Amino acid sequence: MYTQAMDIPSGDRDEPSVKSDAQYEAEFEAKLARGDFIEPKDWMPERYRKTLIRQISQHAHSEIVGMLPEGGWITRAPTLERKCILLAKVQDEAGHGMYLYSAAETLGVSRDELIEALHSGKAKYSSIFNYPTKTWADIGVVGWLVDGAAIMNQIPLTRCSYGPYARAMIRVCKEESFHQRQGYDLLLTLMKGSEDQRAMVQDAVNRWWWPSLMMFGPHDSESTNSGDSMKWGIKRISNDELRQKFVDATVPQAQLLGVSLPDPDLKVDGATGHWTVGPIDWSEFWNVVNGKGECNEERLSDRVKAWEDGAWVREAALAHAQKKRHRDCVAA
């Protein structure tokens, strides 16, 4: 289900048909209105296809680049158990990237094109992965806050109108849930430790809190893609609403953990019961998105190096496939 081959969608147009573009469009709209999934071979407006390719491929890139900040800690995990957990988590992120690249390929774009866009710096990936993981506590905080924000954003995507993306998200969300819990568990353990360990957790929370809020994207009023994406059922809940849900869920978890959140304006709104946060520094966000964050260069060059170092594996797999095809032909 998650490994659809490259298959250019053709809709009903392969069959003799007298349908006009307006009729195709009306059928597409009717499917959306009924809450049916749009599937790879269905007719879809070009802008819907482009928006999905953009979002799904950015999401895939984020999963793959997201392996880097944590991957460097696998050899430094303090216990065998923590090492196994982190190894499993980082492998999961690779799997998520693969499901997502496969989902994007069903829209008629090749994986090579997508990888090239990432490596050349044309394609975006989540701002959050351009921050450094300085201490072991950062690994806990990434699980708690970054995976926590990722789940909040991705649960509504299980109801996205595009079938392959929505289905991929079901498994991704189950795994993200384990990621979030292992991070929180790691932090609970550190908070029961020494004064230095507690200080290390607080320092990590101070550095990751605001970037985690930025993961949800710009305010709705500045979100250029939300209008179309909400209309087409790609996004079901807006950037600001998801950010609010995340804050409401996370503040009590911070209290239970015994850490403070680095926001002097954080308070409960008596009228709504929601936690309100102070102003977000959007200049920092755009700086990072535009390639000027602390780790942007390092992340991209690590990705390019991993791709180049893995060339022999791809070549060997292709050579094996060719040999097998040849053997099968001779045997037939």
Ligand code: FAQ
């Ligand atoms: N970083 O109009 P909107 C994870 C861009 S997975 C960079 O609101 P949209 C798992 C946006 O692309 C994390 N750029 O955009 C994990 C657009 O520019 P464009 C990734 C951002 O698409 C955990 C412009 O700003 N998750 O963490 C960001 O409607 C731990 C205007 O924004 C997904 O990708 C950002 N944070 O809404 C892995 C989920 N935000 O493209 C390892 C799927 C916005 O027009 C370790 N994606 N921009 O040039 C989405 O839900 C949406 O794409 C949003 C943005 C909500 C991220």
